[in-house]
Amino acid sequence: MGWPEKLRAMIKSQARFAARAKKRAQEYDSEEMAMVDEECAAVSQLTSSISHNDMPQRTATLQSLHIDGPIIAPLCPTSMRHKTKWALPGFQIFRSCGGGRHSCVYSACCRATGVNVALKVYHWYELSAINVEQVQREVALQGCLKHPNAVPLYAAFADGQNVVLAMEYAAGGDVYKKLHRHGRYAERDAVAQVILPVLDFFQYMHAKGFIHRDLKPENLLLTEKGVLKVADFGLSIDAKSERPVTRLGTLDYMSPEVLACPDKSLLDKHTQVAEAERVAYSWNADIWGVGVLAHEILTGHAPFEAKNREQTSARISKNQRDPLPSCFSDQARSFVEACMHPCAAARQPASELLRHPWITANRPRVDPRSADERTSSENALKKSAPRPTLLYVPAPLPPPAIAPGELDATNVAASIIPSGQTNQQHVRFASKARLERAKTHADLNVAAAHQVQQANSRALAKEILRRRTAVSNNHSVRSSQSVKSSHHGNKTGPSNLAKVLAQYLAH
Incomplete structure (x- = not known):
């Protein structure tokens, strides 16, 4: 698909989102008013034939x-x-x-x-x-x-x-708003971020005997870190203690068996006597919603979308859904078909859908160990791992034995290197492997001995030059005869020594 086609598809998707939002708002208002009118009519009819004590208080x-x-x-x-x-x-x-x-x-x-x-x-x-x-x-x-x-x-x-x-x-909004802002999901993102968490939760919820009955993008919230959270349990039911036999939920996500049930808001105490005769649905209705959800986040629109509620209901009853476009993988189409099978009994439970090829192929790669094992392993690594070198300075190893005539490397380093540089050098040495410590001490001994010899020689030469210069100045006030005799008697006098020291220092 080229860029022009992608741009047209994006514009078309945004237009569908706007139309769907407008349609849902209109349906909300009209449905609300219709329910109010029907409830008022039912109350007015009941008040004429039933005493006040029989009215639900x-x-x-x-x-x-x-x-x-x-x-x-x-x-x-x-x-x-x-x-x-x-x-x-x-x-x-x-x-x-x-x-x-x-x-x-x-x-x-x-x-x-x-x-x-x-x-x-x-x-x-x-x-x-x-x-x-x-x-x-x-x-x-x-x-x-x-x-x-x-x-x-x-x-x-x-x-x-x-x-x-x-x-x-949940500070991250909901999936519907994210879908509206950023467009449809890629297959890998759809599985990892939406479908997989929903299936994992439904596996847990259905095992308890609960049915959500109102799955849709608006009820899938996102945390600040992007973790999906299923919300709005106002229509949920415990199928172990109650029989779900009424039509509830969002029309675009209703399964055929739910759509065939009567609306509970239109029932009164006289029609509820036939409740035992109606067929109850089960967790299969939630699985149908997962298929609708997968279709919508991949394409940007619901599979049974129509101009009005009557047409949408007719398409659901006749299973006239929009197929996934050919640009999607065969595994994605197989998953949607498995979820939206017309026969409720033929739909796979969430535990089996988690092993579907489309889910396993796009499942994010994680550590195969359990969460408890990963946590305990990470804690053990944190305890055993050494602290950063700059924050952890181990105690220095004792220097090797000094043979007679050799210099002590520790004293030499302290005498010729400033304290700050000595600490930095020690930190650098401490970060090396322990197997290199002996070699490091030996190298330090040799280098330090050479440096101290040079430093001591230069310091000694400077001190001798200073003293000889002072002596020379003292001799200058004496008689010239004594100075000459002193110079003739000592060929290595202050002048000659100063020249030698100056030449040495120049090198």
């Missing part, structure tokens, strides 16, 4: 949450457990990070501890009985998740007319 349902005091999750930081004032005034709120239909999410900081958190705030007066049930599930499920690719819940507490969930703050 919102206040009583809210009390079933049992959030009178704070609920501290196991992964709450230790510093926040005892020092935090579990109320909104105990947090400094910075900005809004978005939200859902019934909640708003804010980035905040705990005033007592300085820990950055995300606060998900639900307004009690906006919650129906179904919404309260979902909040209760969210607190119960997210609070017991302990996985590196899940957003941990710290605590849940009530504040006035609000139910607040405090959780880890």
Whole structure:
């Protein structure tokens, strides 16, 4: 693909992102208004035939949450457990990070501890009985998740007319925004940064019997270091204790079996009697979402994207998805097809998809040892490794024995080299291999002896010259006769000696 084609593809991808964002915003508004109208109509119909005592009481349902005091999750930081004032005034709120239909999410900081958190705030007066049930599930499920690719819940507490969930703050945004800013992912990056963490988390979550039911790029958060965190467990369910038989989630990511279920918001107590007759779906719905996610981050658009919800639903029901372009590998197409098989029973679980050729071929190369083994090995290496040479000066080795007539290298070095240079030279010697120490001491002895001989000779010559000059000056005040006789009697007088010393110093 040449540069013009790549540029056109990029522009087309950006246009699709803008259109999709606009469509989702419109769907959000229209869906919200439709649900409000339908709920109001249902209430008006029920009030005409049912007594007031039979109506579901919102206040009583809210009390079933049992959030009178704070609920501290196991992964709450230790510093926040005892020092935090579990109320909104105990947090400094910075900005809004978005939200859902019934909640708003804010980035905040705990005033007592300085820990950055995300606060998900639900307004009690906006919650129906179904919404309260979902909040209760969210607190119960997210609070017991302990996985590196899940957003941990710290605590849940009530504040006035609000139910607040405090959780880890992901400062890197979400995958949808990153996809919108930087374009589609390359295959290797898609696997390493998104698909592999999601599959690893789903393997853990499905083993517990939980189903997420709302996988999409907007619910995949990124930390400051780029670690992916699955978020928003408001629609999650424990399949061990409940039967998932209603249509929930984002339409673009709904599997055919979920799309075939009735919308829970449109059900009332009279139609729920047939719940046992409906077919329940399972973790297969999440695996379908993984295939849709892989398609979207590779191409920039969802595989069943259409102009409106009706057309999107029809395409999902008939399995009329857009195929991956030919520029992608056969392994990528095989992975998407394995995830998005029309028959839910034919889809592979996350544990098997982690061994798919597309995943193994693009998996980042890591140490095959376990995390505990790597940590213990790294700690052992840190303890055994020598400290840096500049910060660690070992004790000097004793000098070799000095034979009669030889010079002591230690004393020689101290006498002819300044202290600062001696330390630097010693540091350089200490950094060499221990096998070279003997040779180093021998070389130092020879060099130091030669230098001290030269230094002593020059110092001696200078001292003799100074003394002889002083003597010569004293003799000059005497009589010329005595000076001449002295010169004739000593041929090596001060003048001749000064000439000899001057010639020596010149060399």
